[in-house]
Amino acid sequence: MMTDARPIVTMRGICKRFGGVAALTDVDLDAYSGEVLAVVGDNGAGKSTLIKILTGVYQPTSGTMEMDGRPFEMNSHSDAIARGIDAVYQTLALADHLDAAANVFLGNELTRRIAGVTLLDNQRMRSEAERVLFERIGVRLPDMNAATESLSGGQRQAIAIARAVYHTDLRVLVMDEPTAALGPQETERTLNLIATLKAQGLAIILISHSLDDVFAISDRVLVMRRGRRAGVVNTAESTRQDVLGLIVGGNDAW
């Protein structure tokens, strides 16, 4: 499955302490281009802390991160975006009274200058949003003028993803529980969408509680338990029992 032998991003020996509490201890992670890495684990196992370090929201207490073999540090989420790492949150972070184009470009609007005054270029944002939604994600909205509150869960998620993939230098996309709020049909569509993005060469990191989704779409599974890496398995070579065993800690062979 790995199209590229070298990972885009590696994390080695990541530790994170909050006061006296060790949230993460000695965690390693590799993200490869064109691969879906699922991160699973019980509540409080350290999934979201790990992801927040990867997306620059938290800084690790110790440990190193490398991109293309070169070490780097990040101080904020915008540092991560500048390096091509972005996340789609479970809440989607959409302003639901605005239309799709306004949400795709929220905080990063396209403008043009008319007589020295900078104005929003709504027309170009609309056509660009329509293009990104269709070409990268394969979604065509019935009405680009509609406020996103009137769209379905899947369509709203497509808009949140379009916001991330509009940056052409995006290389690592973190998806936090993308199917948690969706019905079966929409879940199916979202999984197809993840496959599409993977085929475009992105490294996808999928956080999920649903082992169905994990086994349907991922290439490897990283299991977290009590702030440590309980194991990494190739999805094709393992069963749900293996992964469940790692999550609850019964199978300590790994």
Next chain:
Amino acid sequence: MPGNRERMNPTTAPVASDLKTRLDPYMAIIGPLAMIVMILAFMAVMEPARYFRLSNLNIILLEAALYLPMAMAMTFVITQRGIDLSIGSIAALSGIIMAFLIKQFGFPAWIGVLCAISIGAGLGLVNGLVITKFRVPDLIGTLAMDLVYRGFALVLAKGLVLARFPDLITNIGRGRLDWFLPIPVTIGLLTMLAGYVLLRRTHFGRYSIAIGSNPEAAEMTGIAVERHRIYAYVLMGAMAGLAGVMLTGKLNAIQATSAPYFNLHVIAAVVVGGTSLFGGRASLIGSFAGVLLLSMMINALVTLRIEFFWQSVASGVVIIASVTLYTWLQRKDRDGARSLLAAARTPENRRLLRLSAAIVGAVTLLLALGWLLAGAPNPSG
């Protein structure tokens, strides 16, 4: 179950939401327009001769013009989930400072006007800083600053009425362009137009909606939430300062107690126009219609020779009625609402009914008791 219908039945949902999305942009204008038509119809029956006169139309427009700039700015403030209760005092204080600069210190009138607007903007900046930096909630922050600004106005002017201003000021307040609308109406329409460009074509307008719609999302996407909230209060202050100038010019006089009802009136106009107090939903054309509606309503009360004090009752009732209406329209499961009688039978509402009955009963009983025990009246005046 009715709330789930949209999701459960995919074949009918798109049609229903299509109709809703197609109607949605016009909702803001339909509400006030319907009420305007109702007022027109009512007045056509009651007092057609005095209400439908050109001179009366002029009075209505002049009244409306005073509120248009403030309604424009208030639309942004409310869209961001804010509120500004200090605009009456800002208008009075800016107007009084302008009056002193012109009359006491002999400033040129045009500098006085620009000073009033800039001072208004400065007072708005103070509001914005109090709210964002000291983290005082909008309601309390601007209510307290209202006292502060009104206090300064009283300290400066004492009980004085400053009157007789240069032509520039009276022209701004009540002048007329030879070939066009009165000057204040023109100013009001221009600020509305500027507001429309701000809302649709600038970062400030886009972010105002985003902040009101989903503050966390706005923060996450890197929008400078605090700065854009301060911008809204600065714009509000500047427009209140402009209103202070227009009011001074309209009356050719200003005093510390001027403009007492600006807050209520402007907020009522904006809310009647469909801008949601819960944020994210802005309608400038609705605010325009709302201002027009309130001016027509107050003019109608005057024409019918109803006491001035009823204006406050009418404005309050209009606010409650329109917010109730818009909240009801936003509800997803209103098809499932049962009859009023059935709703009154739920245990929770029965308790409320008993409480209401107890209070009404107590008041009635006390009035009856007082009536029985009453001695000779002793008038205070």
